[in-house]
Amino acid sequence: MTRPPPAARRAAPAADGEIPDHLLRVGDLAPETLRTLLDRAEAMKREPLGWADGLRGGAVGCVFEKPSTRTRVSLAAAAQRLGMAAVVLNRDELQLGRGETVADTARVLSSYLDAVAVRTFEHRVLERMAEVSEVPVVNALSDSHHPCQSLADLLALREHFGTLKGLRAAFVGDGGSNTCNSFLSACAATGMHLTIARPAGYATDPGLLDEARETMRRTGGSVSVTEEPEDAVRGAHAVYAEVWVPMDRRDEADERRRRLARYRVDDRLLAHAPGDAVVLHCLPAVRGEEITSEVLDGPRCLAWQQAANRLPTAQAVLHALITAARRRAV
């Protein structure tokens, strides 16, 4: 008998410490689960090999409807470090490009693979895939969430500061971006204090803010919103900059550059932050736009560490989801 699809077996979020069926949003990870993934990623970063027991010979699919450097390569490399093959596909290489439905595609792929990572436009495509997939689905970026990035961000912050709880972060730019949404949930789960500085019209989804505040009641974190980037960075341990014109918003490029111009992370803005504040950027960066080269290449920037951490965090996610799914299937 065919197993019921994972989403039908249990609704996210999973209980504290429990690995969920899929990773679609950081908000689906309970605080203890997030900490477990970070601990595992840290161990895998120290000792990348030796985690293939039971996984050797498996395969992970990576389906990308949009370009990617970090996510695509880190997931493929992570699969190989776990002894698994990585099958990396663009949309046009699949029948998806000729109209086969997402649900049909996911059903078929999950009969070949041990997990499938998907970068797509609409988040509901991932939710639909998770509903029908027999194997874990990993969000490799959707229009509203970027959980793999947030794990790498948290690992870089924890490596730098030794702890996450109580850290003060400022996100400067588009408060409704996928990176900001996931970073908000990451701050909530770890008890961080986040200030989002964004112009009017670039607000964070109120539902996500409510969800984060609910989690923060338990973890001791907080979130506030301002239109003033100087206020946001004052007292911050970390300042997050992100590209102003994402891949799917090129038609808004001029408007975005005009509205976000005050939100550039440069030496002028950082003069309002503590001298030992670090700078985060998920990359790729547009130098001179949302961040200057002086800052991006400077000693306080963790962007390169964040990028490097994409590999051990991807390895931890794949290992955790696949081994948990196999245990549940027994």
Ligand SMILES: NC(=O)OP(=O)(O)O
């Ligand atoms: N930060 C990030 O997701 O990079 P890529 O778009 O290159 O995967």
